[in-house]
Amino acid sequence: VMGLTPLLSAYGLGWLSDRYHRKISICVSLLGFLLCRLGLLLKVLLDWPLEVMYGAAALNGLCGGFSAFWSGVMALGSLGSSEGRRSVRLIVIDLILGLSGFCGSMASGHLFKRIVGHAREGLVLAACSVSCATFGLFYSLLVLKVPEVVAKSNKALTTVDTPEEQSVVGYPPPLRKAKPPKAIIALLFVGAIVYDLAVVGTVDVMPLFMLRAPLSWNQVQVGYGMAAGYTIFITSFLGVLIFSRCFRDTTMIMIGMVSFGSGALLLAFVKKTYMFYIARGVMLFALIPITTIRSAMSKLIKGSSYGKVFVLLQLSLGLTGVATSVVYNEIYQLTMEKFVGTCFTLSSFLSFL
Structure with missing residues (x-):
């Protein structure tokens, strides 16, 4: 439900953000997330x-869900x-x-068991989630600033030359900027x-x-264990910080894919x-x-x-x-008694592919 319902609204929110205000997709999707957590x-x-x-999940998706928020x-x-520092x-x-995910994962198990043996087990964790969602919404509405480049008129955006002398993937820049490759x-x-496909399958299983x-x-x-996965955000950040100085974007992409496939x-x-922790450590550049x-x-595209x-x-x-999620869960159920690592092997193959 959460994966499919954003298809009905996320693109429209993206269009409205491009046309009217950049915070539309962020704030509307955060409102949906808050209502979902309240549910x-x-x-x-x-x-x-x-x-x-x-x-509650459908309401979250109809407000754009994570797709609208993260885009x-x-x-x-x-x-x-x-452009030179965009990857970083x-x-x-x-x-x-x-x-944030690391801190949440470290605390989640403890917060879930806060009311031990009570019928409302998980109440503290749910309340914390609502509090964080409320803070995120009000921060985005009242504090978050849109970069000044957005405030320029469409005419200014089309007349200002953007530095595209070096194509990100190592090819020469297109002759006509109006027509991206x-x-x-x-x-x-x-x-x-x-x-x-590879990453989601692994994370779901x-x-x-x-x-x-x-x-x-x-x-x-x-x-x-989930917190260990979030440390990948830190190591991937350090990887981009170092690799972006000497490698092209395509090279960095391949380094990350090999890292995840091996792990x-x-x-x-x-x-x-x-x-388990050694395998997660090998995935240090997966993000x-x-x-x-x-x-x-x-x-390769216009800012607008x-x-x-x-x-x-x-x-x-x-x-x-x-x-x-559907396919991997079926595969996992069919193979967990024979070879529990079948899904991970498939993910490794897709990553190297």
């Missing part, structure tokens, strides 16, 4: 039927940076997201989708993998807790590809189209995620 809180607090959560954030980040700027934004943009889309043998972790250990292959043969693909695309293009990419990734 969770009321379900736990008043013991409402579980079906309420489907309505809006990436558009703001792209507009507020020069976008990975810094991803780093902040990752650090569609073939390169299409290939970047395909690369992002295939890689996302991982909690099930943690809970079952051979690991058989409890809630706190699962929280720590997924190791994950397939994990038997002990320490082996670089998608972020750098966004940066590469932003250098960022919202629409980024939301199309995010919707493509969201749709891919829905299909991947």
Whole structure:
């Protein structure tokens, strides 16, 4: 539900953001997220039927969901940076997201068990989630500033020369800036989708993998395991910071894909807790590809189209995620007794592909 409902609204929000105000897609999607978290809180607090959560998830998606939110954030980040430093700027934004996720994952297991043996177990965690969502919405409405380049008229945007002397993917710049190289943009889309297939499949199956043998972790250990995944945001940030000085965007993308593919292959043969953390450690640059693909695309299109293009990419990734979740969960159920690492092996193959 959360993956498909944004298809109805996210592109429209991206178009409105490009045309009227950059914060539209961010604030509307945050409002939907807040309402969804409130639905969770009321379900736990008043013991409402579980079906309420489907309505809350649909409401979140109809407000744009993560697709509209993150495409809006990436558009703001792209507009507020020069082409030469854009990859670093976008990975810094991803780093902040990752650090937040790390803190949340570390605390989630403890917060969930705060009211032990009580019928409202999880109430503290749900209340914290509502508080964070409320803060995010009001911060975006009242504090977040739009880069001044957005305030310029459309005429100014079309007349100012942007530095495109060096193409991000190593090819010469197009002769006509009005017509971006569609073939390169299409290939970047395909690369992002295939890689996302691998990543989403692994991330979706991982909690099930943690809970079952051979690991058989409890809630706190699962929280720590998920937190280990968020450290990838930090290592990927450091990777972009270093690699962007001497490598092209395409090279950085491939480094990230090889990093994730190798880690997924190791994950397939994990038997002990320490082996799990070694496999996650090998994935240290796994975040670089998608972020750098966004940066590469932003250098090939006009600033006035960022919202629409980024939301199309995010919707493509969201749709891919829905299909991947269904397929991977089926594969996991069919193979967990024979070879529990089948899904991770498949992800490794897709990543190298």
